Amino acid sequence: MSAEQNTILAAAVQKSYEHGFVTDIASDTIPPGLNEDVIRLISAKKNEPEFMLEWRLQAYRYWLTMTHPNWAFVKFPPVDFQSIAYYSAPKLDTDRPKSLDEVDPKLLETYEKLGVPLHERARLAGVAVDAVFDSVSVATTFKETLAKAGVIFCSFSDAVRDYPELVKKYLGTVVSYRDNFYAALNSAVFSDGSFVFIPKGVRCPMELSTYFRINAANTGQFERTLIIAEEGSYVSYLEGCTAPMRDENQLHAAVVELIALEDAQIKYSTVQNWYPGDENGKGGIYNFVTKRGACRGARSKISWTQIETGSAITWKYPSVILQGDESVGEFYSVALTNHYQQADTGTKMVHLGKNTKSTIISKGISAGQGQNAYRGLVRVAPTAQNARNYTQCDSLLIGEKCGAHTFPTIEVKNNSAKVEHEASTSRIGEDQLFYCQQRGLREEDAISLIVNGFCKQVFNELPLEFAVEAQKLMEVSLEGAVG
Amino acid sequence: MLKIENLHVGVKGKSEILQGINLEVNPGEIHAIMGPNGSGKSTLSSVLAGRDDYTISAGTVKFDNSDLLSLSPEERAIKGLFLAFQYPVELPGVNNLYFLKSALNSIRRARGEAEFDALDFMQFVKNKLKELEMDEAFLQRAVNHGFSGGEKKRNEVLQMMVLEPKLAILDETDSGLDIDALQAVAKGVNSLRDPSRSFIVVTHYQRLLDYIVPDFVHVLANGRIIKSGGKELALELEEKGYGWLVDEKV
Numbered sequence: 001m002s003a004e005q006n007t008i009l010a011a012a013v014q015k016s017y018e019h020g021f022v023t024d025i026a027s028d029t030i031p032p033g034l035n036e037d038v039i040r041l042i043s044a045k046k047n048e049p050e051f052m053l054e055w056r057l058q059a060y061r062y063w064l065t066m067t068h069p070n071w072a073f074v075k076f077p078p079v080d081f082q083s084i085a086y087y088s089a090p091k092l093d094t095d096r097p098k099s100l101d102e103v104d105p106k107l108l109e110t111y112e113k114l115g116v117p118l119h120e121r122a123r124l125a126g127v128a129v130d131a132v133f134d135s136v137s138v139a140t141t142f143k144e145t146l147a148k149a150g151v152i153f154c155s156f157s158d159a160v161r162d163y164p165e166l167v168k169k170y171l172g173t174v175v176s177y178r179d180n181f182y183a184a185l186n187s188a189v190f191s192d193g194s195f196v197f198i199p200k201g202v203r204c205p206m207e208l209s210t211y212f213r214i215n216a217a218n219t220g221q222f223e224r225t226l227i228i229a230e231e232g233s234y235v236s237y238l239e240g241c242t243a244p245m246r247d248e249n250q251l252h253a254a255v256v257e258l259i260a261l262e263d264a265q266i267k268y269s270t271v272q273n274w275y276p277g278d279e280n281g282k283g284g285i286y287n288f289v290t291k292r293g294a295c296r297g298a299r300s301k302i303s304w305t306q307i308e309t310g311s312a313i314t315w316k317y318p319s320v321i322l323q324g325d326e327s328v329g330e331f332y333s334v335a336l337t338n339h340y341q342q343a344d345t346g347t348k349m350v351h352l353g354k355n356t357k358s359t360i361i362s363k364g365i366s367a368g369q370g371q372n373a374y375r376g377l378v379r380v381a382p383t384a385q386n387a388r389n390y391t392q393c394d395s396l397l398i399g400e401k402c403g404a405h406t407f408p409t410i411e412v413k414n415n416s417a418k419v420e421h422e423a424s425t426s427r428i429g430e431d432q433l434f435y436c437q438q439r440g441l442r443e444e445d446a447i448s449l450i451v452n453g454f455c456k457q458v459f460n461e462l463p464l465e466f467a468v469e470a471q472k473l474m475e476v477s478l479e480g481a482v483g
Numbered sequence: 484m485l486k487i488e489n490l491h492v493g494v495k496g497k498s499e500i501l502q503g504i505n506l507e508v509n510p511g512e513i514h515a516i517m518g519p520n521g522s523g524k525s526t527l528s529s530v531l532a533g534r535d536d537y538t539i540s541a542g543t544v545k546f547d548n549s550d551l552l553s554l555s556p557e558e559r560a561i562k563g564l565f566l567a568f569q570y571p572v573e574l575p576g577v578n579n580l581y582f583l584k585s586a587l588n589s590i591r592r593a594r595g596e597a598e599f600d601a602l603d604f605m606q607f608v609k610n611k612l613k614e615l616e617m618d619e620a621f622l623q624r625a626v627n628h629g630f631s632g633g634e635k636k637r638n639e640v641l642q643m644m645v646l647e648p649k650l651a652i653l654d655e656t657d658s659g660l661d662i663d664a665l666q667a668v669a670k671g672v673n674s675l676r677d678p679s680r681s682f683i684v685v686t687h688y689q690r691l692l693d694y695i696v697p698d699f700v701h702v703l704a705n706g707r708i709i710k711s712g713g714k715e716l717a718l719e720l721e722e723k724g725y726g727w728l729v730d731e732k733v
Contacts, residue, residue: 435572438532439642440560440590449585453576
């Protein structure tokens with residue numbers, strides 16, 4: 001590739017994040033540090049029942065015996081867990097911008113480009129909720145419709161208070177606090193998150209989106225999500241959004257647990273666009289997440305779709321335990337790393353039941369100095385007669401300094417299993433760019449066209465309006481100085 | 484329309500591929516460039532389209548009175564230069580219809596013309612497909628991805644018909660085509676013939692020129708045009724091969 005083309009390519013992937021961190025004065029924050037008293041305080045502030053506190057403490061004590069894992073293909077300085085403040089009360093409205101006029105115009109410009117609806121822009125930018133009457137009224141209508149269907153959709157804190165028996169029954173049954181270092185930490189100190197319960201036979205009447213969750217503004221850095229789909233029910237859940245979110249916390253360690261009973265289906269879609277750090281790799285969010293679903297019942301299905309474009313480091317493996325006979329697990333992923341971003345992501349499909357099926361489609365895009373690793377495990381237990389897996393991981397490289405890595409593991413203990421794995425790595429070729437340019441497309445448009453083509457298989461799995469947003473997000477993420 | 488003067492082109496680590504090309508193409512003319520393998524035919528096409536793997540050591544190229552060599556590939560496309568690739572490039576996942584529309588609208592936008600909306604464009608493309616006897620299913624496939632050789636070449640011609648260039652360069656568009664595909668390609672080219680539009684047809688064989696009748700035929704060998712003539716020159720070449728010309732020159 002010529003020097004000139006390298007420069008243009010570099011410019012095209014040099015798109016900077018459209019806004020930095022905003023330092024606001026938060027009120028009612030526990031001083032940094034972690035010990036049992038802090039955990040008791042968190043639990044007390046939230047008025048939690050005794051069982052919740054006990055569980056947190058058990059997790060904390062277990063966490064103390066653990067060491068930080070180092071197997072991922074990512075590099076970062078050791079995290080000082082005593083320098084983090086583990087509780088911060090929701091911000092007072094007086095500390096927030098009063099209206100969109102007070103918000104960074106560059107942030108608004110990004111919303112404009114992404115086509116974020118007006119009422120959502122205000123919420124995303126952290127404008128005081130009272131000023132955002134649109135969003136409140138939409139959310140209220142939404143809640144009423146769900147209540148009619150018997151669907152519970154609320155913050156995790158509310159669920160602990162209002163539905164303690166459900167929480168007690170399912171919490172930690174998919175991701176135990178003993179699962180891993182960050183799951184243990186999350187279990188001890190989780191701040192808030194989402195709770196969803198779809199009763200037997202109910203098809204959730206709408207896509208559940210974190211957009212509409214009341215009190216969503218302050219879920220904090222240790223988020224906890226629990227979704228339960230009873231027999232024969234269906235739910236589609238959308239997490240995050242394409243617009244960059246304001247966030248002051250560097251370390252994010254969330255836990256998501258999904259439970260699908262007999263004939264239930266859960267579709268979980270994520271678009272993650274957190275602050276990735278600057279073009280020199282300074283700053284940015286560490287996103288260390290444990291996501292797992294359990295197909296408990298026969299013929300149940302769990303499908304993960306993720307578009308990961310943000311964060312300095314992404315470390316997550318949305319997985320499915322295929323317990324019920326004929327259950328189905330799916331994982332569709334696009335992970336983009338630019339500048340100095342690092343992503344180590346993939347999935348685990350654990351086949352336990354008979355005739356279980358899993359599909360893995362992973363698309364990694366690396367630009368700049370970005371490092372992108374796919375790490376996957378397909379395990380077929382002796383009990384999983386006739387299990388099927390199809391895995392496809394493709395990597396696309398933009399420029400010369402980035403990297404793509406694939407770490408697939410396959411363990412098959414039943415000889416009736418069929419496991420297929422396909423992998424490819426390609427570079428956006430000079431040939432492809434020249435071809436597009438010869439047809440009159442600008443180089444930037446050509447790159448975004450090729451990247452979107454590469455991601456299509458995954459975008460097709462997203463709910464329609466999300467797919468359109470995701471496509472725009474890729475364009476914006478790869479935009480250069482122009483436009 | 485196009486005036487090439489004393490064009491010298493090399494590529495890193497190799498001796499000069501083009502050693503002083505002179506060629507003038509006027510509006511409405513069809514020029515055929517023939518020559519043996521390695522004579523520099525594809526280099527000439529690529530250099531005109533703006534591929535930057537080459538170093539231009541001397542010479543000028545004027546296209547509609549502007550200095551072609553100083554323009555980027557997309558600027559050349561916007562000015563109306565089109566290259567039908569010898570080896571069309573695959574773009575996995577990129578919808579053919581979307582690609583065509585993006586390309587045309589990108590050019591129209593740059594020219595200050597109104598962009599096509601989806602419905603109008605669909606109608607426009609369908610008419611072109613009919614002329615080329617191509618199936619509409621073509622539009623929903625990924626650009627050239629998994630296409631047969633013949634399909635790729637037809638797709639190049641479809642793109643040409645959609646973009647309606649002033650000067651189209653067909654780089655060995657006939658290679659690897661069966662007779663039906665060849666006729667379809669020729670039909671497409673002939674439908675675009677116009678007093679204001681010119682073609683440069685690069686080919687090994689006379690065969691294509693039975694269908695696309697050139698006004699001029701040039702023989703390129705060892706980086707130079709060693710003979711020019713009318714369409715009868717192509718027939719002579721078909722009969723005698725290139726040897727006699729190359730030997731004569733030496």
